[in-house]
Amino acid sequence: MKDLFEKIYKDKGPLGKWASQAEGYFVFPKLEGQISNRMKFQGKDVITWSINDYLGLANHPEVRKVDAEAGAAYGSAYPMGARMMSGHTALHEQLQEELAAFVNKEAAYLLNFGYQGMVSTIDALVGKDDIIVYDVDAHACIIDGVRLHMGKRFTYKHNDVESLEKNLERATKMAEQTGGGILVISEGVFGMRGEQGRLKEIAALKKKFNFRFLVDDAHGFGTLGKTGAGAGEEQGVQDDIDVYFATFAKSMAATGAFIAADKEIIDYLKYNLRSQMFAKSLQMQLVVGALKRLDMLRSMPELKNNLWTIVNALQSGLKERGFDIGTTQSCVTPVFLNGSIPEAMALVRDLRENYGIFCSIVVYPVVPKGIILLRMIPTATHTLEDVEVTLNAFSAIRSRLENGTYKRLSAAVAAAMGE
Numbered sequence: 001m002k003d004l005f006e007k008i009y010k011d012k013g014p015l016g017k018w019a020s021q022a023e024g025y026f027v028f029p030k031l032e033g034q035i036s037n038r039m040k041f042q043g044k045d046v047i048t049w050s051i052n053d054y055l056g057l058a059n060h061p062e063v064r065k066v067d068a069e070a071g072a073a074y075g076s077a078y079p080m081g082a083r084m085m086s087g088h089t090a091l092h093e094q095l096q097e098e099l100a101a102f103v104n105k106e107a108a109y110l111l112n113f114g115y116q117g118m119v120s121t122i123d124a125l126v127g128k129d130d131i132i133v134y135d136v137d138a139h140a141c142i143i144d145g146v147r148l149h150m151g152k153r154f155t156y157k158h159n160d161v162e163s164l165e166k167n168l169e170r171a172t173k174m175a176e177q178t179g180g181g182i183l184v185i186s187e188g189v190f191g192m193r194g195e196q197g198r199l200k201e202i203a204a205l206k207k208k209f210n211f212r213f214l215v216d217d218a219h220g221f222g223t224l225g226k227t228g229a230g231a232g233e234e235q236g237v238q239d240d241i242d243v244y245f246a247t248f249a250k251s252m253a254a255t256g257a258f259i260a261a262d263k264e265i266i267d268y269l270k271y272n273l274r275s276q277m278f279a280k281s282l283q284m285q286l287v288v289g290a291l292k293r294l295d296m297l298r299s300m301p302e303l304k305n306n307l308w309t310i311v312n313a314l315q316s317g318l319k320e321r322g323f324d325i326g327t328t329q330s331c332v333t334p335v336f337l338n339g340s341i342p343e344a345m346a347l348v349r350d351l352r353e354n355y356g357i358f359c360s361i362v363v364y365p366v367v368p369k370g371i372i373l374l375r376m377i378p379t380a381t382h383t384l385e386d387v388e389v390t391l392n393a394f395s396a397i398r399s400r401l402e403n404g405t406y407k408r409l410s411a412a413v414a415a416a417m418g419e
């Protein structure tokens, strides 16, 4: 019989296998200093374009003050126990009511983490006779939620409404046999390339098909829509979203998440979300901190305006310089370049070491072979000067990529390593 760990000794997994070359630099980098547009990486100052602190709340003095006061008042234990048992408080309820009002839904329920909360939401919404139809490029938390489903599921081509329609036809036929219903799942904003989910067109399909619509709006909440209520508000279809989900991990610069829907649906979910029923309640410091952040989202539109000034300057500057930024319709700013993985590594090193620019890099298999995706997250704390410095750096690294500098550098490194 095999030792369970044998496969682990042999194969570290699709990402883990790169650990020796990548860890500490390309993955698990240690950014130091207060969360902001400028931090330190390996002792050097860098402009950070990889932190989802869209509205700049992470280190806002008012937020820091409330977080510190709540920490002092409640410590990090309070309340103890799951919501259902002993972890429920009036402030948890207040936050839920304020969140529901903000996203224009009857009720909301808090989740300790978005990831687990989404897994449980999907799990609670569908039974074995129900059918899930979801975007093939969905976030891992949606995929894991679907994995728990005992019944049928269909994927549709990424953000392709025609493909969704075809799959809804199949799902409808199947649901007529099983006697179940249909759940469609999309993201409000797809976090890798920044395109918005086609919520309006998906919602329009409700005229033709009978389904309920769940939207993960992690990147849209706080950044899109007139009031910041997200992609549903932006596209004028918030009412057609049956279950709205957002995390506190991005615009709210904290930890935690919530779902919002009709009261009867939330009443059901709060008794059936296993990851919340059997886990400790969201700690009070986070609840108090979220109330403060939400208040700022409502009362300080300048935060979102500042964010979009930077987004527009960065995205139009990149386009003017001929960069391919794909089809983003959000703050997420991808820059697509052509090159191999070794070239991508040399390029990112150059960007960080010589130009002081820190952004995330995505390569095959997340994007096709030969494509380098530099993913940038603008925030309200960035300045137009940061944008200018970054645009100049990008022009410089593109020239070096095109004139073969990174090919030579990566070949030299490979030779030095005896490869």
Ligand SMILES: Cc1ncc(COP(=O)(O)O)c(C=O)c1O
Pocket (backbone or CB within 6 Å): 113, 114, 115, 116, 118, 139, 141, 187, 191, 216, 218, 219, 247, 248, 249, 255, 256, 257
């Ligand atoms: C689209 C999307 N959904 C869900 C999550 C998970 O949220 P959390 O970090 O609160 O677990 C994330 C990442 O934060 C995300 O990007």
